[in-house]
Structure formats: C-alpha cells, structure tokens
Amino acid sequence: MIVMKDVYKKYPNGVVAANGINIEINRGEFVYVVGPSGAGKSTFIKMMYREEAPTSGDIIINGINLATLRNKRVPYLRRQIGVVFQDFKLLPNLNVYENVAFALEVIEETPQDIRKKVNDVLALVGLTQKVRMFPNELSGGEQQRVSIARSIVNVPKVVIADEPTGNLDPDTSWDIMKIFEEINARGTTIVMATHNKEIVNTIRHRVIVVEGGLITRDEYGGEYAYES
Amino acid sequence: MKARTFRRHLRESFKSLGRNSWMTFASVSAVTVTLLLVGVFIAIMMNLNGLAGNLEKDVEIKVIADPAAGQEAVAALEKKVKATEGVLEVEYSSRDAELDKMIKSFGDELNLYRQSNPLGDALYVKAKDPHKTAAIAKKIDTYDYTYEVVYGQGKIEKLFKVLNTGRNVGLVLILALLFTAMFLISNTIRITIVARKTEIGIMKLVGATNNFVRIPFLLEGIWLGILGSLIPMAVISIGYYKLYQEMAPKLQEELFQLLPTTPFIFQLNGLILFMGVFIGIWGSFMSVRKFLKV
Numbered sequence: 030m031i032v033m034k035d036v037y038k039k040y041p042n043g044v045v046a047a048n049g050i051n052i053e054i055n056r057g058e059f060v061y062v063v064g065p066s067g068a069g070k071s072t073f074i075k076m077m078y079r080e081e082a083p084t085s086g087d088i089i090i091n092g093i094n095l096a097t098l099r100n101k102r103v104p105y106l107r108r109q110i111g112v113v114f115q116d117f118k119l120l121p122n123l124n125v126y127e128n129v130a131f132a133l134e135v136i137e138e139t140p141q142d143i144r145k146k147v148n149d150v151l152a153l154v155g156l157t158q159k160v161r162m163f164p165n166e167l168s169g170g171e172q173q174r175v176s177i178a179r180s181i182v183n184v185p186k187v188v189i190a191d192e193p194t195g196n197l198d199p200d201t202s203w204d205i206m207k208i209f210e211e212i213n214a215r216g217t218t219i220v221m222a223t224h225n226k227e228i229v230n231t232i233r234h235r236v237i238v239v240e241g242g243l244i245t246r247d248e249y250g251g252e253y254a255y256e257s
Numbered sequence: 258m259k260a261r262t263f264r265r266h267l268r269e270s271f272k273s274l275g276r277n278s279w280m281t282f283a284s285v286s287a288v289t290v291t292l293l294l295v296g297v298f299i300a301i302m303m304n305l306n307g308l309a310g311n312l313e314k315d316v317e318i319k320v321i322a323d324p325a326a327g328q329e330a331v332a333a334l335e336k337k338v339k340a341t342e343g344v345l346e347v348e349y350s351s352r353d354a355e356l357d358k359m360i361k362s363f364g365d366e367l368n369l370y371r372q373s374n375p376l377g378d379a380l381y382v383k384a385k386d387p388h389k390t391a392a393i394a395k396k397i398d399t400y401d402y403t404y405e406v407v408y409g410q411g412k413i414e415k416l417f418k419v420l421n422t423g424r425n426v427g428l429v430l431i432l433a434l435l436f437t438a439m440f441l442i443s444n445t446i447r448i449t450i451v452a453r454k455t456e457i458g459i460m461k462l463v464g465a466t467n468n469f470v471r472i473p474f475l476l477e478g479i480w481l482g483i484l485g486s487l488i489p490m491a492v493i494s495i496g497y498y499k500l501y502q503e504m505a506p507k508l509q510e511e512l513f514q515l516l517p518t519t520p521f522i523f524q525l526n527g528l529i530l531f532m533g534v535f536i537g538i539w540g541s542f543m544s545v546r547k548f549l550k551v
Contacts (some may be wrong), residue, residue, distance in 0.1 A: 108464035
C-alpha cells in the first residue's frame, strides 16, 4: 500500500529531514507517527501526498512512485489520498456542504452523485444539521469534522492526518478519534502524525517514531515514547 | 473539460466577483480610468492620422509645360507623365484656365494678359504614395517641354517629417499607457489572488488541476475587463457623437475633418472592449501563475 525505500530529503537550506527512511504500511492499517518537533515528522507526512518530493529514494503509494511522478500528475495522486490538517484548511467562503462537495467537483462527479455522497459523509461525521453554516460559525471540532468529511468523501484508500487533534480540546479530540476509528474499520488505511500521548496509549495501533530524520522505533500496539 | 465543469467555473467566477466586491470595484475602477485615458488618446490619434492622410492626399505636383510648346507636344508630355511609375492621376488644365485662376486670386489687373497669355498649360499630378512626390517631380523635370515643376519643395519634406514624428510619438504614448494599464490591473488582480492564496493551496491539495484553479480566475479577469470597459465605451461614444454633431458643420471648409461617427465609434468601442478583455486575462494569468506551485 505505502512503501518508502531509502528516502532521503534535504531542504535547500541544508536541513536533512529524512535520512534514509524505509517503511512498509499495509492496506487497512492504522499507524501513528510520533516524534519530537523538528524531527522530520511533518516532512514524512508531506512526502506522502507529494507536497514535498524526496531528494532521493522511492515512495510508492497505490503503485504510484511519487519520486518519479511528474508535477502534472500530482492532482490525480491527491485524489486517491485524503488529507486532514491540524488547521483544518477549509475554504472560508464556502459553507459546510460546499466545502465537502468541492473535493468531488474537482474530479467532475455528477451533481446527483455529489449530493448523495456529501450527505452520506456528513451523516457519518454528524454534521447533518449544519450543512448551510460557514467555517467561522463552527467550533474547532466541527471544522475538523468537515475537513475529515472532505478527505473521505471520494472514498480514498489512504487518509493522511497531520496532527488532526492538535488544535482541539481533549473531549473533542476523542470524538474525532472515534470518527477515524470508524473510517479505519471500513478498510481505509490511516497514517496519523500526533503529539497526543493519551490517544496513542489508549487506542492502541502501530506506532512509528521519527527522530533525526530516521525511524527509530516501529512497534505494533506500541506506546507513545521517544528519547528527546 | 465537461460542459458541467465549465458552467461551474462560470458560476464560481461570478460568485467571486460578488464575494470580493471591494476588490472587484478597485479593479474595475482601474480598468475604467486607464481605458478612458487610452480611448480618448486613441480617438485623438486616429483623428490626427485622418488629418495627416488628408494633408498627404492634397500633396500634388504642378507641371508647367513650355509656353512655346504646341498642343501635340503638351499631349505627348501628358501621356509620358501619366506613364511615369508611381503616378496616380494627372489632371490637365489649359493655359487659359490657369490665367482665370490667377485673375481670381490676384485681381482684375491681370486681365491685360488675356491678349497674349504668357502662361503654359499645366498638369496636376498626384503620386500613388505621397512620400515619393519629390522623386517623381525630379523625374518629370527631365522630360521635354517641361518648363517648371512645382511641388512645395522643402515644405513637403518638412510636413512629412512632422507628421511621422507625431505618429510615432502618439504610438509610443498609447503603448506606454496600455502598459501602465496592464501593470495596474495585473497588480490589482494579484491582490485579490493573494487574498485567496490559501484557497488556491487548498484546491490543489484536494486534487484540483492547474486549469481547474486557473479558469475561474481567467473568467473573472474577463468580466473585470468587460465591466471596466463599459463606462469608457459609453463616455467616448456619447462624447464623440456630441463633438461630431457640434464640430462637423463648422469644419466643413477646413482641411481638418473629424472622422465620421460610424464606423469610427464602433471600431473604437471594439478596440476598447478588446483591450479590456485582454488586460483582464493577461493580468489574472500572470497573477495566478505564481500560486499554482503547491
């Protein structure tokens, strides 16, 4: 499903954010990516949806090699991956419904399909009552639900989440995690970078620790822990 | 692209005009002001060009035949002049007709000369290309039975020089104005796009292709251009129409004539609209390009 082979990433300013990463993530897995700030966690995540390209090495997702992927093809890769951000990244001028529908308009789905899929996914995240509201009228948790709905509306095989609970209070964080669990239960692979120790230690899944641009630990059902 | 997607782009571009109403207002104002300036300038330029054309058309060579030459010799000369390369038309004027003209301008005292007319027959020659007048005149001067060739030596060259300089200066000014307009508009559109930088980034992150992001902005640029050219078109059309109604009768006897309202107003409006749309597309294209690399 997701394979990284000898991935090396050096930024123009000389920072090495990935120093030979090797990893394999299987279909349907739920993986936490943990590690201190500035350890290369974000780069690890960003390389998966090709916001950053590796300097060398191969990243293969759904059989597509991101290292050799031409820029023109990047939009088509992103349609197979759902991405959820810490800061939600919703379009402020669009309401809840339009924000979610946008991901389907991009791939030119029919209006009938869009209506059905958006309503289904908004029911899944529990926002049926707020479809006409704009992002600034929603709480942080609600905005993150919209963002999750948008990321899964075209049924991607992988959802990548970059600290999805980073801006949320603990109760809301648990609600969001429940949604991710449900998505994972439907067979979607989830890769989640997080700083939330409680969540990692409670909802046990595979834990990958990234430190100094390397994977220093990779444990199924592991705990949140790293040398820092 | 599917028709449905294009309809979506159309809808988005209109919505965006409304949502960013202040920036829309700013862009349209910038387009309006500059197109108004450019439009007025072009109207003046085109009229000056018309004047230049009229002046050029009036340039002619007067060939005076040798007064001693007989009818046949003058006819032969006329034939030869007509056959000269670059000559458009030749008009014959007899020596008596020439005298009549002189009497008309200088007074009846010249009636004396009716007894024995000292003038020669005259040929009025027009060149196909007025700028070649001097060369043609020189050539005709070498023909037999030519007594004198007059074409405003020196003055014509000067006139052409002034007209050419005027045209070039006008052209440069129009180009400079247009360039300023483009710069202004692309900057204004860039501000609207900068304000929506995150929006574009998000679009790209959910898998929008560059064209999907770009087309609504280009359409928006077209609307801004069209909206911005409406007032200049109306003001210039009405203004020129009124001016023409007022001035045309007064200028009837003058060398300088205003260009007739039709087709001039339509041409000018077409040009303004085209410039507006072009500026709009160019401005948004240049501005959105930068933000597509996400």
